[in-house]
Each structure stands twice: as C-alpha cells, then as structure tokens.
Amino acid sequence: MTNLPTLSNDDRNEEVPRQRNPLNAPGPFYVEANFCLACCLPEGEAPDLLGFEGDLDNPRFGCFFKKQPETPEELDRAFSAMHSNCIDTLRYGGEDAAILRRLQKLGLEDQCDHPLP
Ligand code: SF4
Numbered sequence: 001m002t003n004l005p006t007l008s009n010d011d012r013n014e015e016v017p018r019q020r021n022p023l024n025a026p027g028p029f030y031v032e033a034n035f036c037l038a039c040c041l042p043e044g045e046a047p048d049l050l051g052f053e054g055d056l057d058n059p060r061f062g063c064f065f066k067k068q069p070e071t072p073e074e075l076d077r078a079f080s081a082m083h084s085n086c087i088d089t090l091r092y093g094g095e096d097a098a099i100l101r102r103l104q105k106l107g108l109e110d111q112c113d114h115p116l117p
Contacts, residue, residue, distance in 0.1 A: 033059075
C-alpha cells in the first residue's frame with residue numbers, strides 16, 4: 001500500500017523534536033522528514049545541493065540536502081531553496097551567528113532551530 005504523506009505544517013507539534021530525512025548529508029542544513037507535499041521547488045533553486053526521493057513507498061520520500069553548502073555561492077543557493085519551500089521543511093540547525101543573521105534578514109528565522117545569540 002502506498003504511504004501518501006498526510007502531515008502539513010499545521011499538524012506540527014512544536015514539543016516533538018524535528019526528525020531529519022535520513023538522506024540529508026551530515027551538517028547544519030537539513031530537510032525535515034514526513035512533511036513532504038512534493039512541491040519540488042527547492043531542487044530547482046539549488047540542484048547541486050538538493051536531491052529528491054520520489055518513491056512514495058520509501059519512508060525517506062521528499063527532498064533532502066545531498067550536499068551541505070560551503071562556498072558563499074552555495075550558501076546563497078541554500079537560502080533561495082529555503083525561501084522557496086512551501087511548508088518550512090528546509091531548516092538551519094546550526095548556531096553560526098553570521099548565517100543566523102542572514103537568515104533573519106531574509107525573513108527565514110522560523111526555519112532556524114536556534115535563535116540569534
Ligand atoms: S520543500 Fe517540502 S514539500 Fe517541497 S519537495 Fe521538499 S520536502 Fe517536499
């Protein structure tokens with residue numbers, strides 16, 4: 001039987017720790033698991049950084065960071081991808097103040113796991 005995604009951001013319980021899609025490359029940028037609505041927008045913004053598992057029967061279904069951004073250009077593309085996603089599943093879990101400040105300026109502070117120090 002096909003496991004259609006059924007959760008939306010409104011279903012999110014903020015008390016429950018966020019679960020990362022296990023396909024994410026290790027690092028601070030990640031995509032949350034179990035919320036994918038197959039918008040497929042982030043991969044268009046940063047095809048070098050994001051991949052997509054399209055098998056609905058795969059519990060890893062959804063997009064994921066296949067590579068962590070490292071260069072300034074890659075960071076810009078990661079921010080664009082974070083801006084494009086429909087339900088805030090692309091997230092920054094790091095604590096780098098410069099990155100947090102830029103995300104805040106872009107209005108993406110809700111997609112950060114940690115507040116600005
Ligand atoms: S941003 Fe969210 S809805 Fe869009 S492809 Fe990625 S996980 Fe799915």
